[in-house]
Amino acid sequence: MSERPTGPRKSREARARKMPTMADVARRAGVSAMTVSRALKDKSAVTPETRDRIFQAVQDLGYVLDMSAGALSSKKTGFVSVLIPSLNNSNFSDTVQGISEILDTEGMQVLIGTTNYSRVREEQVIATMLQRRPEGIIVTGGTHTARARSMLETAGIPVIETWDLPVAPIGHVVGFSNAATIEDLMARLMFWGYRRVAFIEGEPGDDTRGHDRRTGYERAVRALGLERSCVISVGRPPVTVEHGAQAVVRLIETWPEVEAVICVSDLSALGAIMECHRRGWDVPGRLAVAGFGDFQVARHCWPSITTVSVGSLAIGQETGTLMLQAIAAMRAGTPLPPRRITIPHTVIERDSTARQPHPAETAPAP
Amino acid sequence: MSERPTGPRKSREARARKMPTMADVARRAGVSAMTVSRALKDKSAVTPETRDRIFQAVQDLGYVLDMSAGALSSKKTGFVSVLIPSLNNSNFSDTVQGISEILDTEGMQVLIGTTNYSRVREEQVIATMLQRRPEGIIVTGGTHTARARSMLETAGIPVIETWDLPVAPIGHVVGFSNAATIEDLMARLMFWGYRRVAFIEGEPGDDTRGHDRRTGYERAVRALGLERSCVISVGRPPVTVEHGAQAVVRLIETWPEVEAVICVSDLSALGAIMECHRRGWDVPGRLAVAGFGDFQVARHCWPSITTVSVGSLAIGQETGTLMLQAIAAMRAGTPLPPRRITIPHTVIERDSTARQPHPAETAPAP
DNA sequence: GGTCGGAATGGTATCGATAACATTTGATGC
DNA sequence: GCATCAAATGTTATCGATACCATTCCGACC
Numbered sequence: 001m002s003e004r005p006t007g008p009r010k011s012r013e014a015r016a017r018k019m020p021t022m023a024d025v026a027r028r029a030g031v032s033a034m035t036v037s038r039a040l041k042d043k044s045a046v047t048p049e050t051r052d053r054i055f056q057a058v059q060d061l062g063y064v065l066d067m068s069a070g071a072l073s074s075k076k077t078g079f080v081s082v083l084i085p086s087l088n089n090s091n092f093s094d095t096v097q098g099i100s101e102i103l104d105t106e107g108m109q110v111l112i113g114t115t116n117y118s119r120v121r122e123e124q125v126i127a128t129m130l131q132r133r134p135e136g137i138i139v140t141g142g143t144h145t146a147r148a149r150s151m152l153e154t155a156g157i158p159v160i161e162t163w164d165l166p167v168a169p170i171g172h173v174v175g176f177s178n179a180a181t182i183e184d185l186m187a188r189l190m191f192w193g194y195r196r197v198a199f200i201e202g203e204p205g206d207d208t209r210g211h212d213r214r215t216g217y218e219r220a221v222r223a224l225g226l227e228r229s230c231v232i233s234v235g236r237p238p239v240t241v242e243h244g245a246q247a248v249v250r251l252i253e254t255w256p257e258v259e260a261v262i263c264v265s266d267l268s269a270l271g272a273i274m275e276c277h278r279r280g281w282d283v284p285g286r287l288a289v290a291g292f293g294d295f296q297v298a299r300h301c302w303p304s305i306t307t308v309s310v311g312s313l314a315i316g317q318e319t320g321t322l323m324l325q326a327i328a329a330m331r332a333g334t335p336l337p338p339r340r341i342t343i344p345h346t347v348i349e350r351d352s353t354a355r356q357p358h359p360a361e362t363a364p365a366p
Numbered sequence: 367m368s369e370r371p372t373g374p375r376k377s378r379e380a381r382a383r384k385m386p387t388m389a390d391v392a393r394r395a396g397v398s399a400m401t402v403s404r405a406l407k408d409k410s411a412v413t414p415e416t417r418d419r420i421f422q423a424v425q426d427l428g429y430v431l432d433m434s435a436g437a438l439s440s441k442k443t444g445f446v447s448v449l450i451p452s453l454n455n456s457n458f459s460d461t462v463q464g465i466s467e468i469l470d471t472e473g474m475q476v477l478i479g480t481t482n483y484s485r486v487r488e489e490q491v492i493a494t495m496l497q498r499r500p501e502g503i504i505v506t507g508g509t510h511t512a513r514a515r516s517m518l519e520t521a522g523i524p525v526i527e528t529w530d531l532p533v534a535p536i537g538h539v540v541g542f543s544n545a546a547t548i549e550d551l552m553a554r555l556m557f558w559g560y561r562r563v564a565f566i567e568g569e570p571g572d573d574t575r576g577h578d579r580r581t582g583y584e585r586a587v588r589a590l591g592l593e594r595s596c597v598i599s600v601g602r603p604p605v606t607v608e609h610g611a612q613a614v615v616r617l618i619e620t621w622p623e624v625e626a627v628i629c630v631s632d633l634s635a636l637g638a639i640m641e642c643h644r645r646g647w648d649v650p651g652r653l654a655v656a657g658f659g660d661f662q663v664a665r666h667c668w669p670s671i672t673t674v675s676v677g678s679l680a681i682g683q684e685t686g687t688l689m690l691q692a693i694a695a696m697r698a699g700t701p702l703p704p705r706r707i708t709i710p711h712t713v714i715e716r717d718s719t720a721r722q723p724h725p726a727e728t729a730p731a732p
Numbered sequence: 733g734g735t736c737g738g739a740a741t742g743g744t745a746t747c748g749a750t751a752a753c754a755t756t757t758g759a760t761g762c
Numbered sequence: 763g764c765a766t767c768a769a770a771t772g773t774t775a776t777c778g779a780t781a782c783c784a785t786t787c788c789g790a791c792c
Contacts, residue, residue, distance in 0.1 A: 015527065019522065021748060032772050037750060047770065062520055066496045068437045069748035072777050077434055087459040097453055100480070109494070112478055128475070131433045147452045154428055187552040239664040270666060297663045300636060302643045339659070387778060403780060413740065435778035438747050563735045 020061040027048045030055040040065055044204055054261030071133070076331070078108050080323055081129040081137040085117045085207075086238055091293050091312040092140065095162065098316020099138065099323070104250055108135070115140075117237040119206045123148040135330070136323045142173070144168025145210040158326035158336065162319055163209060163310075166340065172326065173340040178209045180347045181308045181313065185262060185290055186220035192355060194260040194288060197221070198230040200247040201264040207237040210264045213292060217262060230255045230357050239264055244271025248287070249279075259288060260353065266291035268296040269305050273352060290355040303351035310345045318343060386427040393659075394423040406431055437499070444474050444699070446689055447495040447503040451573075452604055457678040458506065459657050461528065463503065465684020465689070472690055473500070481506075483603040485572045489514040498520055500536045501696070502689045508532025508539070509574040515723040522690035524702065526685050529575060529676075529709065542684045544575045545582030548687045551628060551656055552586035554713050558721060560626040561655060564586075564596040566613040567630040567637065573603040576630045579658060583628060596621045605630055610637025614653070625654060627720065632657035632664040635671050641717060641732065646648045654719040669717030676711045684709060 002138060007283060026033040031050055039046045039054040046054075057063070071077040080103055084092040091146045100110045115122040115127055123145045136157050142164040144152070152159045152170050159171035159256050168308055182199075199217040214231060221229040232251045235243030244263055248271070251261060263269035269291030283289055283303055293300055294309035318341050329336040377601055392399040397416055404414045405420040423429070437443040446469055450458040466476045479495055481488040489511045495503065502523050508530040510518070518525045518536050525537035532539060534542075557562055565583040567576050580597060587595040598617045601609030610629055614637070617627060625634040628637035635657030642649045649655055649669055660675035684707050 022750095023748080033748090033775080034750075035771055038771085041750095045436075045770070050367055050770085065497045066499055066522075066748055068434050068443055069777095070750065071434045072438050073748075073750040073776070073777090075750095087453065087463055088456055090456070093453040093459060107496075109477070111475070115464075127430075131431045132475075133432055133434055142458070149508075160615075192535055193502055241662055245666075257668070267662070270663065273665050274668055296607060296633070297636065300611075300640050302640055367735070388780095391751085391780080400743080403743055407780095416740085432778055435747095436780065438749085439778075439780040441747070441780095524788075602765095 017363040020063045025057045029054045058247045077133045080190040081111045081134040081136040083113045083139045094312035095316035098313045099320040103318025135327045175342045178212035182213045182216030196259040200232045201231045202237040233314045239268045241271035244268030245275035248272035262290045264294045266295040306350045386429045391423045394418045405500030435551045443499045445500040447500040449475045449479045449505045461676035461682035464679045465686040468686025501693045513639045541601045542709050548582030562625040564627045566598045568603040568605040569599045573651035607633045607637035611641035628656045632659045634659040674718040681723035
């Protein structure tokens with residue numbers, strides 16, 4: 001009579017068959033399930049002997065804690081959602097890496113969602129993510145659909161916007177001003193003597209960070225009293241190496257007197273430079289080229305690319321740290337007041353804008 | 367008397383306050399929770415009118431489905447865990463992208479874990495992942511710690527190993543032979559006339575895929591009856607551009623007569639090439655260089671890099687498709703027999719091994 | 733008109749862990 | 763020696779949704 005002949009969950013039991021539960025462990029260790037739970041979480045509050053007994057039982061049964069059950073009960077899922085435009089951009093994957101590192105230290109886990117540079121897609125991803133009841137959510141950029149924004153505002157969890165400094169943030173912010181980085185870069189180009197500077201971007205659309213950089217360029221042109229501005233838009237984001245190559249050709253046709261060009265990302269800068277190589281246009285002699293993002297190749301390609309480093313990893317680490325604080329505060333019932341952290345950026349001067357000959361041209365051939 | 371003055375969950379209720387539940391929606395729509403659940407999942411089995419009423423109530427209340435509760439009840443978490451060495455390697459992030467795309471179509475979500483090229487770390491990540499009760503798990507490579515392997519075997523969910531063709535797989539396999547790719551590349555180098563070929567890798571360790579490629583190199587040297595082999599090991603994985611630069615210098619010192627070198631990844635190939643530039647060694651004239659992985663920069667840098675393309679995205683898509691089948695089969699109670707899918711690879715010939723002068727050297731300067 | 737059958741919906745038990753409170757145990761103080 | 767208190771452990775209710783089975787409803791068919 002210990003077997004229930006026909007339970008309401010027959011097929012369910014049949015399918016899963018084994019998979020020991022916490023109660024099984026408890027029984028085997030001769031304690032209550034609650035004690036097992038305590039032993040598995042914080043070792044304190046449990047006698048070393050019972051702890052050992054419990055761990056032995058866990059071993060014997062091959063028990064694995066079920067966090068989805070725990071999450072339901074404790075209302076702590078241990079998830080933090082992170083939305084980025086694309087995984088294939090090393091800037092963003094660096095940021096995720098930084099976030100992940102920090103959250104790991106508290107046993108929290110990252111749920112990654114990619115929006116493919118689309119705000120509509122972002123909205124969908126947010127909706128999906130919220131169903132997982134993350135304890136915090138991190139989004140890239142400060143521009144979202146109205147519904148996306150409203151979902152984030154009413155989710156009741158800490159929100160961090162990164163890679164931007166929105167005027168009206170939803171919650172916390174960890175970022176920098178995309179416009180300001182390019183203004184700084186422009187100032188440096190002036191300083192190095194360039195006066196006719198163009199800008200290469202992707203086609204306008206949802207890539208607001210790219211658009212902000214363009215804004216920075218235009219502001220700088222005005223502020224510095226330059227003769228003219230010239231923006232070449234090629235390709236839908238994500239902007240690729242190819243796009244840069246196409247754009248630079250169009251640029252030279254459009255404005256033959258151009259001396260330097262800023263590309264919206266290092267990848268398009270690389271494409272531009274390579275196309276110049278192919279066409280025999282010297283870089284930086286004929287055209288100086290600068291990028292954005294300080295990708296690994298920017299440092300190592302030839303000529304190396306002048307760029308703006310924004311500390312993608314640091315953004316992630318700061319974001320992760322802030323998120324941990326915000327979650328702790330939220331759990332304690334005292335939400336953290338919105339914080340705004342600005343990450344410093346640096347203009348890195350390299351060969352692609354140098355006013356002297358290439359290093360390789362002066363190096364002696366062996 | 368409808369309010370319970372002191373419940374056992376006082377603080378809990380106080381903290382969360384609102385957050386409507388399915389029961390709230392049901393009440394407002396004048397139906398049972400079960401009907402709400404049905405309406406929110408598959409629209410069939412619910413009258414259009416009630417469906418509308420329910421959706422209206424969802425809107426009004428701002429209700430968001432709680433999948434963690436659903437997961438507990440239905441034993442379907444909708445998660446698939448994916449373990450990769452690093453997010454910053456575009457090969458792996460492409461694979462994740464491919465997996466993600468496919469799983470999205472069935473509403474399943476990816477849980478990403480990075481192992482940092484360490485088997486010990488992999489074991490830890492697997493343990494953590496299994497606590498989330500994923501419905502499937504995808505790992506990179508076919509070499510794991512004993513405990514990791516045993517955890518995967520007893521998890522009771524489909525397992526797919528990728529980026530390799532293990533001799534004794536745990537479950538399914540979607541990959542290619544790393545050794546074979548390099549053997550093919552070696553054959554092509556022979557065909558193009560190179561006889562003195564070296565290999566640049568990272569220091570031996572947990573990067574078994576790198577090690578397999580080296581094995582392929584050594585097998586090819588023997589099979590082709592070459593004069594000698596030469597392996598330069600620099601840097602702990604992940605192998606970087608820097609490592610390639612250091613390695614090529616050591617290579618030239620070690621074996622001045624070397625004609626060509628295969629690098630364990632395109633990144634180190636790039637580093638090697640750039641270092642050659644700096645030192646005035648012509649590529650491919652003085653030294654031909656080939657890489658592995660067909661990274662975006664390999665196609666676009668100068669000279670472009672001869673490499674092996676392994677279809678990272680395709681691996682992901684095939685893996686995702688297989689995983690969906692395996693999960694469907696598992697849910698139906700009929701586990702899929704282990705399957706082994708081989709992804710084709712291609713040797714891509716580019717300028718860095720060309721036997722003729724650089725395109726740029728022959729192009730007319732404008 | 734009554735029965736049958738399928739579609740729509742409701743009721744109840746349950747998934748597996750944990751919060752809160754209750755209880756036991758052991759040690760300490762006077 | 764007994765009271766007191768803290769530490770260790772047990773008990774119960776619950777998190778929010780879903781599986782399963784029961785029930786209702788309505789039209790069709792003989």
